[in-house]
Amino acid sequence: MKLRLAATIGAMAALALSASAAFAQETLKWAHVYETSEPFHTESVWAGEEIAKRTNGRYKIEVYPASQLGKEADINQGLTLGTVDIIISGSSFAAKELPRMGVTYYPFTFRDADHLIAYTKSDKYKELAAAYEEKTGHHITATSYYGTRQTTSNRPIAKCADMAGLKMRVPDVPAYLAMPRACGANTAPIAFAEVYLALQNGTVEAQENPLTTIEAKKFFEVQKNIVLTGHIVDHLNTIISQTRWSSLSDEDKAIFTEVLQEAAKRTTDKIVAREKELVQVFKDRGLTVTEVDKEDFKKNVAEKVTFEEFGYEKADWDAIQAIN
Numbered sequence: 352m353k354l355r356l357a358a359t360i361g362a363m364a365a366l367a368l369s370a371s372a373a374f375a376q377e378t379l380k381w382a383h384v385y386e387t388s389e390p391f392h393t394e395s396v397w398a399g400e401e402i403a404k405r406t407n408g409r410y411k412i413e414v415y416p417a418s419q420l421g422k423e424a425d426i427n428q429g430l431t432l433g434t435v436d437i438i439i440s441g442s443s444f445a446a447k448e449l450p451r452m453g454v455t456y457y458p459f460t461f462r463d464a465d466h467l468i469a470y471t472k473s474d475k476y477k478e479l480a481a482a483y484e485e486k487t488g489h490h491i492t493a494t495s496y497y498g499t500r501q502t503t504s505n506r507p508i509a510k511c512a513d514m515a516g517l518k519m520r521v522p523d524v525p526a527y528l529a530m531p532r533a534c535g536a537n538t539a540p541i542a543f544a545e546v547y548l549a550l551q552n553g554t555v556e557a558q559e560n561p562l563t564t565i566e567a568k569k570f571f572e573v574q575k576n577i578v579l580t581g582h583i584v585d586h587l588n589t590i591i592s593q594t595r596w597s598s599l600s601d602e603d604k605a606i607f608t609e610v611l612q613e614a615a616k617r618t619t620d621k622i623v624a625r626e627k628e629l630v631q632v633f634k635d636r637g638l639t640v641t642e643v644d645k646e647d648f649k650k651n652v653a654e655k656v657t658f659e660e661f662g663y664e665k666a667d668w669d670a671i672q673a674i675n
Contacts, residue, residue: 375409376408376409376410376411377409377410377411378410378411378412378413379410379411379412379413379436379437379595380412380413380415380420380434380435380436380437381395381399381412381413381414381415381435381436381437381438381439382414382415382419382420382421382426382429382435382437382438382439383395383414383415383416383426383438383439383440384416384417384418384422384423384426384543385416385417385439385567386416386417386567386568387416387417388567389563389567390617390618390621390622391439391495391497391587391618392414392416392417394614394615394617394618394621395414395416395439395614396414397614397617398412398610398611398613398614399411399412399413399414400412401610401613401614402606402607402610405606405610406603406606409603410603412437418543418544420434420435422542422543423440423441423444423543424444426438426440427440427444427445427447430487430489430590430592430593431487431488431489431592431593433592433594435592436591436592436594436595437589437590437591437592437595438589438590439495439587439588439589439590440587440588440590441456441497441524441585441586441587441588442455442456442586442588443456443522443524443526443527444524445483445491445588445590446524446526446662448483448486448487449479449482449483449486449487450661450662450663451479451482451662451663451664451667452479452482452483453524453525453526453661453662453663454658454661454663454664454667454668454671455470455479455586455671456524456526456527456583456585457526457529457656457658457661457663457668458526458529458530458533458582458583458648458649458652458656459582459583459645459648459649459652460583460584460668460671460672461583461584461671462584463499463584464496464499464584464619464622464623466584466674467496467584467586468496468619469674469675470671470674471494471586473670473671473674475667475670475671475674476494479667487593488592488593488597489590489591489592489593489596490590490591490593490596491588491589491590492589492590492591492607492608492611492612493588493589493608493611493612493614493615494586494587494588494589494615495586495587495589495614495615495616495618495619495622496584496585496586496618496619496622496623497561497585497586497587497622498560498561498562498563498564498585498622498626499561499562499581499583499584499585499626500527500559500560500561500580500581500582500583500584500585501559501560501561501562501565501577501578501579501580501581502519502557502558502559502577502578502580502582503550503557503558503559503560503565503570503571503574503576503577503578504517504519504556504557504574504575504576504578505556505557505574505575505576506556506557506576507576507639507641508576508578508580508641508643509641509643509644510643510644510647510648511533511534511535511644511647511648511650511651512534512535513534514531514534514535514536514557515534515535515536516535516536516537517531517535517536517537517556517557518536518537518539518554518555518556518557519531519536519537519538519539519555519556519557519558519559520538520539520540520541520546520549520550520555520557520558520559521536521538521539521540521558521559522540522543523540525660525661526583526661527559527583529652529656529661530580530582530583530648530652530656531559532655532656533648533651533652533654533655533656534648534651536557539554539555541554541555546558546568546570547568547569547570547572547573550570550573550574551573557574558570558574559580559582561585561622561626562577562625562626562629562630562633563622563625563626563629565577565629565633566625566629566632571633571636571638574638575638575639576638576639576640576641577630577633577638577639577640577641578641578643579630579640579641579642579643580643580645580648581645582648582652589611589614589615591607
């Protein structure tokens with residue numbers, strides 16, 4: 352009888368412990384706008400699983416890809432509304448809260464991916480991230496390389512003037528618009544999910560994105576020319592909401608930071624490797640891949656687009672330029 356009672360009590364204790372552990376688990380929502388095939392998603396899933404492991408299951412992270420929880424502007428707003436805990440988003444959206452951050456999207460700021468990564472380890476990066484957190488409360492935990500933005504078009508382009516009158520889809524973000532408008536293109540802010548159809552039916556005849564995005568979104572199917580303008584070395588921030596970040600213990604903050612930075616590096620490495628392959632891939636698909644007179648593009652941007660009109664500070668740009 353005593354053995355049976357002890358067994359019953361033991362079973363009840365195990366159930367109570369299990370229920371307590373389950374009750375203690377917190378579910379976090381992580382949102383982004385990228386496809387499930389892209390590293391931005393696969394490495395987010397990896398990070399979620401890794402955080403669960405390193406916190407002994409105290410956190411369960413559900414990753415919502417491909418704008419399932421809204422467009423990029425929506426998920427940025429969701430950080431404040433409390434509808435998301437973690438997002439991946441460009442500094443161009445962070446710049447809506449802190450205009451200075453947008454200087455990293457000014458055309459030809461970064462020389463290449465290595466320059467961008469060096470920036471993410473610099474005092475200037477820490478300064479801008481801290482200023483963003485002071486303004487919004489949200490914490491930039493990591494930054495990954497998104498890719499160098501190139502142009503696709505149904506019209507050959509070799510120099511800036513060749514873009515005059517070109518109907519071009521560009522995100523409705525000042526820094527993205529700078530180069531096309533400096534070169535005389537007619538820009539249209541079509542939603543990301545609708546770009547393929549817009550190119551296919553002739554609503555626009557050009558767009559700009561990194562080679563990896565051109566591949567993932569299959570823009571090469573409805574465009575004839577890959578034009579290596581290389582006008583913006585793009586990046587994405589992993590941001591944790593103020594509410595979630597402030598709720599974490601110092602130990603958990605360290606775990607989240609370490610894992611999210613690992614995920615950002617894994618993403619960067621994959622993007623860099625794939626970009627190196629894609630020029631030949633597109634040539635093999637029958638597209639024309641064109642090197643442009645980049646100095647001509649830089650000159651036009653410098654003459655026609657000022658830092659001040661966007662709310663950027665040239666001192667920030669100069670500091671980034673000086674990073675080796």
